[in-house]
Amino acid sequence: xxxxxxxxxxxxxxxxxxxxxxxxxxxxxxxGLMILLGAVLMMVRHRLHLHGWIAIPGLAALVLLDGxxxxxxxxxxxxxxxxxxxxxxxxxxxxxxxxxxxxxxVAAVVALAAGIYALRDIDAxxxxxxxxxFLMLLMAGVTGAFLTGDIFNLYVWFEVLLISSFGLLIxxxxxxQVDGALKYxxxxxxxxxxxxxxxxxxxxIFGTLNMADIARQAGDYHGTAPxxxxxxxxxxxxxxxxxxxxxxxxxxxxxxxxRIVVSALFGGLLTKVGVYALxxxxxxxxxxxxxxxxxxxxxxxxxxxxxxALGALAQSDLRRMAGFAVIAGIGNVMAGVAIGGPTxxxxxxxxxxxxxxxxxxxxxxxxxxxxxxxSWSLQTLGGIYRKAPWVAASAFVxxxxxxxxxxxxxxxxxxxxLKAALDIGAWWLSASILFSAFILTxxxxxxxxxxxxxxxxxxAAVTVxxxxxxxxxxxxxxxxxxxxxxxxxxxxxxxxxxAAIGLADPTAYIQSVFPTGGAE
Amino acid sequence: METVFSVLIGFFFxxxxxxxxxxxxxxxxxxxxxxxxxxxxxxxxxxxxxxxVPPIIPAGMDTLPATAANPLPQALILxxxxxxxxxxxxxxxxxxxxxxxxxxxxxxxxxxxEPKDEPLPPxxx
Numbered sequence: 001x002x003x004x005x006x007x008x009x010x011x012x013x014x015x016x017x018x019x020x021x022x023x024x025x026x027x028x029x030x031x032g033l034m035i036l037l038g039a040v041l042m043m044v045r046h047r048l049h050l051h052g053w054i055a056i057p058g059l060a061a062l063v064l065l066d067g068x069x070x071x072x073x074x075x076x077x078x079x080x081x082x083x084x085x086x087x088x089x090x091x092x093x094x095x096x097x098x099x100x101x102x103x104x105x106v107a108a109v110v111a112l113a114a115g116i117y118a119l120r121d122i123d124a125x126x127x128x129x130x131x132x133x134f135l136m137l138l139m140a141g142v143t144g145a146f147l148t149g150d151i152f153n154l155y156v157w158f159e160v161l162l163i164s165s166f167g168l169l170i171x172x173x174x175x176x177q178v179d180g181a182l183k184y185x186x187x188x189x190x191x192x193x194x195x196x197x198x199x200x201x202x203x204x205i206f207g208t209l210n211m212a213d214i215a216r217q218a219g220d221y222h223g224t225a226p227x228x229x230x231x232x233x234x235x236x237x238x239x240x241x242x243x244x245x246x247x248x249x250x251x252x253x254x255x256x257x258x259r260i261v262v263s264a265l266f267g268g269l270l271t272k273v274g275v276y277a278l279x280x281x282x283x284x285x286x287x288x289x290x291x292x293x294x295x296x297x298x299x300x301x302x303x304x305x306x307x308x309a310l311g312a313l314a315q316s317d318l319r320r321m322a323g324f325a326v327i328a329g330i331g332n333v334m335a336g337v338a339i340g341g342p343t344x345x346x347x348x349x350x351x352x353x354x355x356x357x358x359x360x361x362x363x364x365x366x367x368x369x370x371x372x373x374x375s376w377s378l379q380t381l382g383g384i385y386r387k388a389p390w391v392a393a394s395a396f397v398x399x400x401x402x403x404x405x406x407x408x409x410x411x412x413x414x415x416x417x418l419k420a421a422l423d424i425g426a427w428w429l430s431a432s433i434l435f436s437a438f439i440l441t442x443x444x445x446x447x448x449x450x451x452x453x454x455x456x457x458x459x460a461a462v463t464v465x466x467x468x469x470x471x472x473x474x475x476x477x478x479x480x481x482x483x484x485x486x487x488x489x490x491x492x493x494x495x496x497x498x499a500a501i502g503l504a505d506p507t508a509y510i511q512s513v514f515p516t517g518g519a520e
Numbered sequence: 521m522e523t524v525f526s527v528l529i530g531f532f533f534x535x536x537x538x539x540x541x542x543x544x545x546x547x548x549x550x551x552x553x554x555x556x557x558x559x560x561x562x563x564x565x566x567x568x569x570x571x572x573v574p575p576i577i578p579a580g581m582d583t584l585p586a587t588a589a590n591p592l593p594q595a596l597i598l599x600x601x602x603x604x605x606x607x608x609x610x611x612x613x614x615x616x617x618x619x620x621x622x623x624x625x626x627x628x629x630x631x632x633x634e635p636k637d638e639p640l641p642p643x644x645x
Contacts, residue, residue, distance in 0.1 A: 156603070159607075162607075163606070163607070163610070170614070173617070175622060178618045178621045179630050179632040179633040181614060182545065182614055182630065183630075183633075185610070185614060186552065186611065189611070190540075190555070193556060193559055196559050197559050197562060199596075200559065200566045200593070200596075203563075203567075203592070204567075253634055254633065314640065315641065316638065316639055316641040317638070379639060446641065457645075
């Protein structure tokens with residue numbers, strides 16, 4: 001350590017001497033773009049007609065940048081950019097690997113769809129209170145969380161997306177929204193604070209916050225440091241963010257209160273950031289502890305699946321039903337994490353990708369159903385099939401995908417997960433996957449029966465607002481994605497398998513952060 | 521020194537959990553404030569507490585002496601303080617707004633988003 005030295009200080013041992021290659025800037029370009037546009041939109045907050053013209057091209061550029069990122073990662077492996085010239089682990093690194101890039105890309109696609117839908121769904125007062133700036137900052141937080149290579153930085157991105165989600169959640173300041181937002185805000189803040197405690201312990205044990213550095217050291221500390229305490233805290237914190245049973249009750253209390261497009265964004269993205277962090281930490285950083293905790297995660301997963309599906313069955317408000325469907329989906333992803341191994345983790349990744357698209361589509365569909373039917377409640381909805389056959393056709397696809405029925409994208413991740421569960425002999429986990437899918441089929445089939453096939457109940461006052469291309473295009477686009485990847489699943493299945501292998505064996509990830517073996 | 525701080529942090533967490541288990545939103549808020557400060561102290565303690573050795577590299581050495589406190593957790597705390605302060609400010613306004621809108625600070629009576637008497641879905645048509 002401390003040794004007398006007379007030699008002139010060799011800066012190249014501590015500094016990155018070469019300037020960052022232009023191509024490496026790509027890893028932070030999506031985040032920088034979103035923060036920049038968020039600031040610009042904040043400045044033109046009162047010039048409402050400009051918002052759409054700035055936000056939608058911005059989100060399209062985000063899709064493009066994340067697509068380039070994904071293309072590069074698929075072809076050339078993970079790559080890293082370290083800020084501030086300090087060598088990692090001292091400089092803060094952003095590392096794009098296949099898992100992070102996949103999640104970021106799908107999240108960007110969903111955000112573009114929701115942004116287009118919002119052009120009609122968010123009224124002038126919602127825009128004046130900053131829907132589009134919040135959306136940009138939310139995407140900065142989500143993308144940052146997917147691409148960062150530093151665990152404290154991950155905490156900061158969590159807070160960025162959390163504070164933007166507060167703003168989006170109370171847009172409108174209705175009584176239900178204030179009520180839901182109180183519970184959402186307090187419990188989510190508690191979850192991120194638990195995460196911060198875990199980060200503090202982690203630093204006390206490892207003396208580093210760089211994920212690649214932790215991954216290569218974690219084995220050395222096995223048995224000598226309180227890693228179980230640490231990982232149990234991480235699991236609790238991320239389960240809370242992901243809304244896994246028994247720490248899921250903030251989700252059904254709040255997700256149905258905001259504007260439907262905000263619910264769509266939350267249902268698609270926020271809980272997935274929680275499971276992303278869970279997988280990053282448990283599968284990549286602490287694989288040994290994941291095995292020890294797998295039973296806890298598996299029980300939580302099975303209960304999330306089953307109770308989420310049963311909750312969906314008990315709701316007459318469609319938005320609340322969708323909230324429980326989100327929880328059931330989180331249970332499936334957690335099951336993959338609990339099973340582990342290349343098959344289990346790839347099933348979890350595939351399910352997470354499918355769930356981002358499908359849950360957003362489900363909420364947008366409910367928005368359209370309510371536009372046509374004039375209500376959120378199964379008591380008064382009816383006759384949508386006759387009034388808007390296109391909405392009914394999208395509902396058919398999205399409901400099948402949510403329940404995991406063929407031939408849509410929900411089928412394949414469930415098959416991978418079932419196979420993985422049966423391979424390790426966890427029959428009860430595979431049984432709960434099937435049971436949850438069965439109950440969800442019942443719940444969603446009943447929605448189709450009551451809201452779509454049943455004639456409009458007499459006496460229900462209906463004010464139908466006319467459909468517009470801004471509302472239908474995102475829904476049709478997401479449905480097209482669901483159908484396409486249901487029929488041609490090879491590409492996402494292969495990518496998720498490669499991502500799972502990269503997560504379980506992070507040699508390439510570590511190599512990209514420490515190309516020369518790193519500073520010891 | 522670290523032992524004293526550990527016990528103190530334990531008291532902070534105990535008080536925070538006690539307050540957060542309350543039904544009244546203002547108490548929950550106070551619990552969150554104490555919780556955040558407990559976490560900050562925890563991070564602070566994680567970086568060693570020594571006043572005797574200043575974190576200055578002595579002449580002729582090229583690293584800090586091993587007994588010096590680690591300055592990085594202090595940087596982490598600064599970030600965490602800023603974040604928890606802004607969140608606390610937001611929650612304070614939200615709670616006040618909640619009290620105005622909902623007319624109660626008792627979480628048992630905050631059933632506007634999830635009303636108790638919501639009907640079950642129709643059993644058929």
